[in-house]
Amino acid sequence: MRHAYTVETVRAAERTLMSRLPPGTLMQRAAAGLAAACGSLMHGTYSRRVVVLAGSGDNGGDALYAAARLARRGAGVTAVLLTPDKAHPGGLAALRRAGGRTLPPEPEAADQAIAQAHLILDGIVGIGGRGGLRPQAAHLARTARESRATVVAVDLPSGIDPDTGETPGETVHADATVTFGSYKPGLLIDPAAEHVGALRLIDIGLGPYLPPPELEALQHADVAALLPTPVGETDKYRRGVVGVVAGSERYPGAAVLAVGGALRGGAGAVRYVGPGAEAVIARYPETLVTSGPPSKAGRVQAWVVGPGLGDDRAARQAVAEVLGSDVPVLVDADALRLADRDQIRRRTAATVLTPHAGEAAALLSADRADVESARLAHVKQLAEAYQATVLLKGSTTLIAQRGHPVRVNPTGTAWLSTAGSGDVLSGLTGSLLAAGLTARDAASVGAYLHGLAGRETPVPFGAHELADRIPQVWRSVHPRT
Numbered sequence: 032m033r034h035a036y037t038v039e040t041v042r043a044a045e046r047t048l049m050s051r052l053p054p055g056t057l058m059q060r061a062a063a064g065l066a067a068a069c070g071s072l073m074h075g076t077y078s079r080r081v082v083v084l085a086g087s088g089d090n091g092g093d094a095l096y097a098a099a100r101l102a103r104r105g106a107g108v109t110a111v112l113l114t115p116d117k118a119h120p121g122g123l124a125a126l127r128r129a130g131g132r133t134l135p136p137e138p139e140a141a142d143q144a145i146a147q148a149h150l151i152l153d154g155i156v157g158i159g160g161r162g163g164l165r166p167q168a169a170h171l172a173r174t175a176r177e178s179r180a181t182v183v184a185v186d187l188p189s190g191i192d193p194d195t196g197e198t199p200g201e202t203v204h205a206d207a208t209v210t211f212g213s214y215k216p217g218l219l220i221d222p223a224a225e226h227v228g229a230l231r232l233i234d235i236g237l238g239p240y241l242p243p244p245e246l247e248a249l250q251h252a253d254v255a256a257l258l259p260t261p262v263g264e265t266d267k268y269r270r271g272v273v274g275v276v277a278g279s280e281r282y283p284g285a286a287v288l289a290v291g292g293a294l295r296g297g298a299g300a301v302r303y304v305g306p307g308a309e310a311v312i313a314r315y316p317e318t319l320v321t322s323g324p325p326s327k328a329g330r331v332q333a334w335v336v337g338p339g340l341g342d343d344r345a346a347r348q349a350v351a352e353v354l355g356s357d358v359p360v361l362v363d364a365d366a367l368r369l370a371d372r373d374q375i376r377r378r379t380a381a382t383v384l385t386p387h388a389g390e391a392a393a394l395l396s397a398d399r400a401d402v403e404s405a406r407l408a409h410v411k412q413l414a415e416a417y418q419a420t421v422l423l424k425g426s427t428t429l430i431a432q433r434g435h436p437v438r439v440n441p442t443g444t445a446w447l448s449t450a451g452s453g454d455v456l457s458g459l460t461g462s463l464l465a466a467g468l469t470a471r472d473a474a475s476v477g478a479y480l481h482g483l484a485g486r487e488t489p490v491p492f493g494a495h496e497l498a499d500r501i502p503q504v505w506r507s508v509h510p511r512t
């Protein structure tokens with residue numbers, strides 16, 4: 032599991048640790064890790080040209096100390112000092128001793144140095160940055176982006192909000208980010224995460240002083256431990272039956288895709304309820320189909336309701352019946368609009384809502400653009416307002432449930448933004464719910480496998496090919512399956 036902590040938490044841990052160590056120890060640990068990372072990114076240091084963009088805080092200090100190490104190993108280093116009289120004194124002295132030169136931030140000289148650099152170290156601001164970059168810093172960030180140099184962000188790309196992933200103005204666009212002590216939420220959540228590049232964590236010893244995280248991301252081993260695996264004495268009912276209420280005369284394909292996802296999620300059987308039965312059976316003959324209402328369909332351990340459902344009376348009634356059941360329910364697409372909000376809040380069994388940004392905006396009476404620019408705040412707000420587990424889809428998928436750290440899905444690709452891909456995710460996640468995973472685990476594991484399938488399916492792909500790829504990525508996560 033990867034964990035991410037807010038600035039306040041990182042600072043508190045850092046204070047405790049620093050009080051037990053000689054002054055400057057943490058900065059030297061950070062600088063040593065940073066210099067090593069830069070050396071390997073440049074495939075050596077001798078005769079490489081490095082430009083440091085150094086702000087006046089400790090972030091600039093880290094960058095200057097690291098650059099001094101690179102200069103001692105033969106790199107030619109130029110530091111552009113944003114406020115020369117406030118530059119980190121120790122870092123600056125170290126760089127000068129190592130033969131590095133400094134420039135004030137006058138555009139012409141700085142731009143020229145940047146244009147000739149192999150590597151640019153962004154030490155403008157770190158976790159002490161507030162608001163969008165100031166004009167002088169913003170100019171340097173743009174010049175760095177337009178250069179051919181490899182841009183390495185120190186702790187984080189300057190200009191991003193470390194706690195939320197918001198980008199309030201101009202930001203540095205990094206090829207790599209070397210972060211210290213712990214991940215920060217903003218490094219893992221879009222739009223900021225788009226500017227992070229390859230992310231590397233340098234351990235500076237904060238671990239023992241960190242409380243529960245703000246955000247966490249599953250890795251292969253975590254997912255493998257959660258995947259349902261049939262044991263000797265099981266049967267199809269004990270493995271769980273998932274009911275899928277999806278599709279309509281107009282959108283029978285949504286039924287097929289949701290069932291396709293559900294068949295790959297580990298439940299022992301998939302029961303389909305709705306007008307798409309013929310199409311479903313034609314593609315997946317193993318599906319148990321019923322044409323009546325969900326309440327007459329027989330027992331299931333979890334429901335998926337919504338993909339391609341339409342919005343007629345029958346659809347509304349089906350949503351109400353499913354929400355009235357005492358088993359976990361995943362609510363997607365049309366059902367997010369049709370569901371009675373109080374009925375969701377009153378449920379005692381788990382409820383998973385899977386909106387994309389537009390649907391999330393409608394559920395919160397907010398603007399879609401605001402949801403996309405501040406995903407973390409909005410997913411938490413949704414989980415709170417609906418007393419449900421919420422999986423917010425999009426370029427970064429987040430899973431929130433009150434009382435737990437938010438989960439960020441680390442897999443995925445923009446190729447997933449293809450029609451019907453969300454239907455596959457609903458079916459898959461509902462199947463994991465029926466197999467007995469908790470709402471939060473089912474949503475996180477569903478998003479993880481869906482994202483991996485997106486990465487492994489030859490592109491460009493359609494949603495049905497994504498569903499077909501799930502067994503392969505399941506085995507790649509859990510090779511002994």
Ligand SMILES: NC(=O)C1=CN([C@@H]2O[C@H](COP(=O)(O)OP(=O)(O)OC[C@H]3O[C@@H](n4cnc5c(N)ncnc54)[C@H](OP(=O)(O)O)[C@@H]3O)[C@@H](O)[C@H]2O)[C@@H](O)CC1
Binds near residue numbers: 041042161235
């Ligand atoms: N925590 C840890 O464990 C460790 C932390 N370490 C390092 O310390 C870093 C934090 O250092 P920090 O606290 O000195 O703040 P930092 O990020 O350098 O920024 C402050 C400066 O930025 C300026 N500034 C602010 N906003 C701005 C804007 N929008 N646009 C432009 N400028 C802006 C502001 O200027 P002022 O307002 O004072 O004029 C001030 O000078 C952290 O990220 C990590 O790298 C490591 O050494 C080891 C262990």
Ligand SMILES: Nc1ncnc2c1ncn2[C@@H]1O[C@H](COP(=O)(O)OP(=O)(O)O)[C@@H](O)[C@H]1O
Binds near residue numbers: 444452453481
């Ligand atoms: N830019 C993106 N990067 C990564 N994943 C994306 C991106 N855009 C969408 N996705 C993913 O693609 C899927 C689309 O689902 P959804 O919006 O419900 O589409 P549909 O209704 O057509 O099935 C979701 O899993 C979402 O997280």
Ligand SMILES: [K+]
Binds near residue numbers: 186
């Ligand atoms: K930085």
